[in-house]
Every structure is written in C-alpha cells, then in structure tokens.
Amino acid sequence: MAQAAISYPTRDEVDFVVVGSGASGGIVARELAAAGHSVVVLEQGPHLQAADFRHDEWAYDFNNELTWGTSKGNPQTFRKTENDVAELRETVCGYAHNVGGSSVHFSGNFWRFRPIDFMEASVRGRIPGTTFSDWPIRYEDLEPYYTRVDWEVGVSGLQGPWDPPRSREYPCPPMPVKGSDVLLERAAKQMGLTAYPAPVAILSQPHNGRPGCIHCGFCNGYGCEVDAKSSSMAAMIPQALASGNCELRTGCTVARVETDDGGRVNEVVYFDGDGVEQAQRTRAAVLCANGAETPRLLLLSESSRFPDGLANSSGKVGKNLMFNGSCSSSGLFEEPVNAWKSIPTTRVVHDYYELDPNLGFYGGGGIDGRHPSRGAPMLFGLLSGARTGTPSWGSEYKRNLAYQFSHIASFDGHTTSLPVESNNITLDPNYTDDFGRAAIRCTYMDHVDDLATMAWFLERTNELMEMAGATNIQGGYPENGQEGNVHLLGTCRMGDDPNESVVDATNRAHDVPNLFMVDGSSLVTGGRGQPTMTIMALAFRTADLINQAAQRNEI
Ligand SMILES: Cc1cc2nc3c(=O)[nH]c(=O)nc-3n(C[C@H](O)[C@H](O)[C@H](O)COP(=O)(O)OP(=O)(O)OC[C@H]3O[C@@H](n4cnc5c(N)ncnc54)[C@H](O)[C@@H]3O)c2cc1C
Structure with missing residues (x-):
C-alpha cells in the first residue's frame, strides 16, 4: 500500500x-x-x-x-x-x-x-x-x-467449548498443532481437561x-x-x-x-x-x-x-x-518434540479460568504449551547446562544442547493480577x-492471592508435564513477587x-x-x-x- x-x-x-x-x-x-x-x-x-x-x-x-x-x-x-x-x-x-x-x-x-x-x-x-x-x-x-x-x-482460531459468545466466526482457521502441544492435549484429556486451539x-x-x-x-x-x-x-x-x-x-x-x-x-x-x-x-x-x-x-x-x-x-x-501472573513447568521428552517450531503456542487449557472460591483465594487463568527459551537456541544454550548439571562449554555441552533444545517443552500458566x-x-x-x-x-508487589494463584497453577502445570511423560521436570513462579513485566x-x-x-x-x-x-x-x-x-x-x-x-x- x-x-x-x-x-x-x-x-x-x-x-x-x-x-x-x-x-x-x-x-x-x-x-x-x-x-x-x-x-x-x-x-x-x-x-x-x-x-x-x-x-x-x-x-x-x-x-x-x-x-x-x-x-x-x-x-x-x-x-x-x-x-x-x-x-x-x-x-x-x-x-x-x-x-x-x-x-x-x-x-x-x-x-x-x-x-x-x-x-x-x-x-x-x-x-x-x-x-x-x-x-x-x-x-x-x-x-x-x-x-x-x-x-x-x-x-x-476455532470457537472453543467455553469461549464467550461471538457474533462471527474467526476469519482464519487455527494454526496447525505442534508436536509438543499434542502431548499437552493428551495429558489434559487424561486429567479430564480440554486443550483446544489457541486463538x-x-x-x-x-x-x-x-x-x-x-x-x-x-x-x-x-x-x-x-x-x-x-x-x-x-x-x-x-x-x-x-x-x-x-x-x-x-x-x-x-x-x-x-x-x-x-x-x-x-x-x-x-x-x-x-x-x-x-x-x-x-x-x-x-x-x-x-x-x-x-x-x-x-x-x-x-x-x-x-x-x-x-x-x-x-x-x-x-x-x-x-x-498478570505466570508460572512455567518444563521437562524433557524421550523423542524430539520440537516445541521451538512454528508459533509460540497452539493449544490452551482454559478449564481453570475461574478457580473455586472455596480454595480460599481469588484467581484464575489459562495454561498453554511453549518452549522454555521462546525457541531461541542461544538463550537456551546458556540455560541448559544449569538445568542438567552438564558442562557449559565443549563437545558435551554441544551434544546436550542439541538434544535438550529439541526434546524439551514447557507448559505455562498465565494468571490473574489484582489491582x-x-x-x-x-x-x-x-x-x-x-x-x-x-x-x-x-x-x-503481587497481592497474596496472586502469589497463591501462581503457586496453584504451578502444581497443575507440573501435573500436566508428568502426565505428558516428561522427565527432569522443573518449574517455578516468582515466589517473592514480580519485579517487572510486559503487561x-x-x-x-x-x-x-x-x-x-x-x-x-x-x-x-x-x-x-x-x-x-x-x-x-x-x-x-x-x-x-x-x-x-x-x-x-x-x-x-x-x-x-x-x-x-x-x-x-x-x-
Ligand atoms: C515480548 C512480549 C510478548 C507479549 N506477548 C503477548 C501476548 O502473547 N498476548 C498479549 O495479549 N499481550 C502480549 N504482550 C503485551 C502486549 O504487547 C501489550 O499488551 C500491548 O502491546 C500494549 O499495547 P499498548 O497500545 O497499550 O502499548 P504499546 O504497544 O506498548 O505501544 C505504546 C507505543 O507508544 C510509544 N510511546 C510511549 N511513550 C511515548 C512518548 N512519550 N512519545 C511518543 N511515543 C511514545 C511507544 O514507543 C510504543 O510504540 C507481549 C509483550 C511483549 C513485550
């Protein structure tokens, strides 16, 4: 134009x-x-x-x-x-x-x-x-x-089971599902949840x-x-x-x-x-x-x-x-899952949009599948040694990096933030x-309910990881409060x-x-x-x- x-x-x-x-x-x-x-x-x-x-x-x-x-x-x-x-x-x-x-x-x-x-x-x-x-x-x-x-x-996207009413369909069909998100979808199903195409x-x-x-x-x-x-x-x-x-x-x-x-x-x-x-x-x-x-x-x-x-x-x-709050669980899979490919996420779980008030705190959110370093090999390279205790230089480092980069995926929680x-x-x-x-x-400083929500979501993302068959699962959320964000x-x-x-x-x-x-x-x-x-x-x-x-x- x-x-x-x-x-x-x-x-x-x-x-x-x-x-x-x-x-x-x-x-x-x-x-x-x-x-x-x-x-x-x-x-x-x-x-x-x-x-x-x-x-x-x-x-x-x-x-x-x-x-x-x-x-x-x-x-x-x-x-x-x-x-x-x-x-x-x-x-x-x-x-x-x-x-x-x-x-x-x-x-x-x-x-x-x-x-x-x-x-x-x-x-x-x-x-x-x-x-x-x-x-x-x-x-x-x-x-x-x-x-x-x-x-x-x-x-x-594709209208999901709990999506709010819409007056018109999405203009474009959902993105093709990534290998790692097929695992999220299966794990979610086993836990009685639904992972559907991420808009x-x-x-x-x-x-x-x-x-x-x-x-x-x-x-x-x-x-x-x-x-x-x-x-x-x-x-x-x-x-x-x-x-x-x-x-x-x-x-x-x-x-x-x-x-x-x-x-x-x-x-x-x-x-x-x-x-x-x-x-x-x-x-x-x-x-x-x-x-x-x-x-x-x-x-x-x-x-x-x-x-x-x-x-x-x-x-x-x-x-x-x-x-907004967040948490992330990542784990290694036996086969390459190539979570780094394509777009950041293709599946989302929204069963926990509103948490049960009986939990004693306010909160809610969604969980999606990602790559822990946003798909960036260099950034990942710097983190991967620390993850498995392997060398951060030399041939073993390179072998591990090549292996881990393609075999890793993360499931991330995205949560409420109180004013x-x-x-x-x-x-x-x-x-x-x-x-x-x-x-x-x-x-x-995150409100105490926001921290409780992130902790609760971390338990769920860890469970999903385990259910998906990952090993070496590591997860976390900003327990001491967030010190910056892009939202x-x-x-x-x-x-x-x-x-x-x-x-x-x-x-x-x-x-x-x-x-x-x-x-x-x-x-x-x-x-x-x-x-x-x-x-x-x-x-x-x-x-x-x-x-x-x-x-x-x-x-
Ligand atoms: C890495 C990253 C990933 C993200 N992923 C997601 C996501 O997946 N989903 C989601 O919903 N949100 C996401 N976000 C957040 C999203 O990008 C923001 O919510 C959104 O862009 C905010 O829109 P805005 O119009 O408020 O401001 P912005 O998009 O930040 O635009 C503000 C503009 O104003 C200009 N500006 C500021 N001050 C001045 C000034 N004094 N004079 C002249 N110009 C000025 C800035 O340069 C900028 O161009 C992400 C953000 C980042 C950084």
Whole structure:
C-alpha cells in the first residue's frame, strides 16, 4: 500500500494528536483518519518494516534492540514497596519502542476477556487490600469490537467449548498443532481437561492482503519478517497512512500535554528526532503510550490548573498497576518434540479460568504449551547446562544442547493480577532520561492471592508435564513477587466515579473533555494473562465513540 505523505504544520490545529503507535495507537489512528479527521501520530521510535526484522537472537534477546530501557537513555527504577528506595534496572516495564509498539514483537496470544471479567467484583465480593471493581461496561458492549479485531487486525482460531459468545466466526482457521502441544492435549484429556486451539494474532492463511505464517519459530520477542503477525504496524498503520489524513512522525518523544485556560488540551509538546522541542496544536489528544508511559506523561504534564498531573483530580493516575501472573513447568521428552517450531503456542487449557472460591483465594487463568527459551537456541544454550548439571562449554555441552533444545517443552500458566493502589507508576526523583524527563519509577508487589494463584497453577502445570511423560521436570513462579513485566495495565482505570477512576466508560478523561486514554492503562481488571485483544477492542470502541461524538460536535 503506497504511503500517502501528508504533512501538517505544527502551528496549524489538527483534529487529533495520537501519542504512540502501538497496539492501541495504530487502531485509533486508522479509525480517526479513515473517518476524515486530520491526525498526527507522534511515535518516539522508528518505523521498521517486515524486511528490517531478522533471526538475530543476539540483537533481540541480548542487546534488546527493540525494547526501550536504561541503556537506551530511558532509565527505569523498581522498588517493592513505597518504603523502599527504588533501584535502577535495565527494564522494569518492558515494551518495544517502534511503530506498532509491543504488538510488533509480542507472541500474539489473543484471548478475549469473558463476561465474568467485566463483573467479577460483584460476583466474588470485596478482596481485602485491593481495589477490585466491576467495569462500567460489559462483555456485550465490547463484543462487536472484539469481532472487528478478529477480522480487521487478523486472528486465527476455532470457537472453543467455553469461549464467550461471538457474533462471527474467526476469519482464519487455527494454526496447525505442534508436536509438543499434542502431548499437552493428551495429558489434559487424561486429567479430564480440554486443550483446544489457541486463538492467535497470527495469520494461518492469507488475509486482508497479508500472507499466512511461515512457521519460522521467531515470534516472541521478534518482529515478523513476512507480516503474518497481526501487529498494528502490519495491519493498521498502512491503512491509516493510506487514508491521506494521517501523518506519522517518528523519532518524536512527547514530553507534555498542554491545556488552555479552560482546561482543554490545546497542544502536545515533543522532542523531534534532532532533539528540538516542538509543539503540535490540536483540537484533542488520544494517549496510547501504554500503561507505564501514559501515566508518566500525565504526571509530567502538571500545571497550576492540574498540580498533581493532568487528569489526576482523583489521584488515581499511575495507581492500580497490574502485570498478570505466570508460572512455567518444563521437562524433557524421550523423542524430539520440537516445541521451538512454528508459533509460540497452539493449544490452551482454559478449564481453570475461574478457580473455586472455596480454595480460599481469588484467581484464575489459562495454561498453554511453549518452549522454555521462546525457541531461541542461544538463550537456551546458556540455560541448559544449569538445568542438567552438564558442562557449559565443549563437545558435551554441544551434544546436550542439541538434544535438550529439541526434546524439551514447557507448559505455562498465565494468571490473574489484582489491582492494588500501592502498585504504581510514579516519577522517579533521582533519574531522568536523555530529554530531562523524570524516569518511570515502578512500585510493585503481587497481592497474596496472586502469589497463591501462581503457586496453584504451578502444581497443575507440573501435573500436566508428568502426565505428558516428561522427565527432569522443573518449574517455578516468582515466589517473592514480580519485579517487572510486559503487561502494563490499570494505571488510568476506567470507571463511572470520577473520584475513583481516571477515564469514563468511553475512555474520555473525567477531568479533561478532549483527552482520551486508550491503551492498557484503562483496564479495570487484567483478565487472565493476554490483555492485548481487549486493549485493541477498546481502541476500536473508543475511536468509534470519538467519531460519533465528533459528529455531534461533542469533543
Ligand atoms: C515480548 C512480549 C510478548 C507479549 N506477548 C503477548 C501476548 O502473547 N498476548 C498479549 O495479549 N499481550 C502480549 N504482550 C503485551 C502486549 O504487547 C501489550 O499488551 C500491548 O502491546 C500494549 O499495547 P499498548 O497500545 O497499550 O502499548 P504499546 O504497544 O506498548 O505501544 C505504546 C507505543 O507508544 C510509544 N510511546 C510511549 N511513550 C511515548 C512518548 N512519550 N512519545 C511518543 N511515543 C511514545 C511507544 O514507543 C510504543 O510504540 C507481549 C509483550 C511483549 C513485550
């Protein structure tokens, strides 16, 4: 698709500035531009294309070429509690800084939330130490937009036995099952469970002008070399640009969102690729910078009118950060199972979506089949010696590596994460980035129920491994609490009460009528571990509601 190169002068007022071009930003840009609005997308990273991506483990797994952390001039700090001094880390809130954001290098597991996810607090009741709440919208409100993600972004799958109702079938059939996942399926059956085709944002066959997957094995942490992965870079940005109404400005790092005397957004201040400060005038702004960068930007945008940060009269900006929990069991099989091949996972067990309340803790999740090193031989090579106590160099090392790499599989649990106010993103008082912006400081300690859920899932993944016939089974979960994640959720939560939430049920800021937050930050609960399908559905819904409001002159 040819890129229509429209360019808007910064002094001219555009209809919308979209900050960030990731999973949510790409959709919002496409939808607003296709409706005829003038749109400027400000993205801090470069516009990579499929041809730029390589099977280069050194670049992606070790040198973090796609991600954005301390060594790239964007320091992040971490502490477990507000009483601790935060320590500098390479990455705490991990994400890719390029057009398409983390949808470029994610694994693409695309689970819809279920009806229960939107109303679980009223079903389960209060959970001490948390701000566990119902959403102000229901599954039915989002279903048409989930279906738009399926068809317009591109999802492969098959309606499973417990899936929520859908108004339309998946556009692409499920991906072929991997050898290792056949073992998961058999083990699950023996335990009275059902493993069914994993829904993924990867095309199993050509769709919307993009090709089907070539099963190269480099998905998780890598960009797709053939555009079969349904990133917003591959699926949405080309259409936004083709509308002729959207200008994509890359290498542009947003520093502040400014407001006029009436408290309305009037311009977005950013550093361009040469580090020169610019300001784009706009009628409205949509923040899609993710669950860590959006609250940071709002806190950086304090002013005399908004002394605690923009849109923060509730004091909730940055709070209620949710990561999702996880566990993993891996084991060796007698025959090669080649879990590294093809896409990260082809089967998922969802029997434990909601755990029995009688267990004494809240939780739930799903289990899928994986390779323990995400299919990366070098990364695996460094781990395999430690696993079996074999040498980490020489011919025996090579023999073991070749054997273990193809004979190993893991079964991973992906679990709930409760919203806790003291888990948050704030501005670090000691560190700044290359532009002088205060660094992200992350404070996080998993709620006791989240730890119990991970431990419970680990017992199940170990059982499944054993049932599948594996030996040398090893498993674990972050028993002392997570110290970082790539799921960044809840920090500008949605709600009807302006004292308890940052955006309303249409993703519009309670405090600022022409400001919207549409990324992972608006989620009220974190689902069961794969939030991006819901982030994208919310992006379609918000754009739709913005377009309707604009028609009524209500932005
Ligand atoms: C390795 C990996 C695997 C994953 N696997 C899965 C999975 O299987 N399933 C799933 O559901 N989720 C997965 N995720 C999570 C998923 O990628 C995120 O949930 C999703 O991308 C978040 O979308 P977003 O729109 O909120 O933000 P992002 O996709 O992170 O996009 C934010 C964009 O904003 C830009 N930006 C930020 N700040 C600024 C600024 N100040 N100025 C200009 N631009 C800015 C960033 O550069 C980025 O491009 C994975 C993530 C990673 C990293």
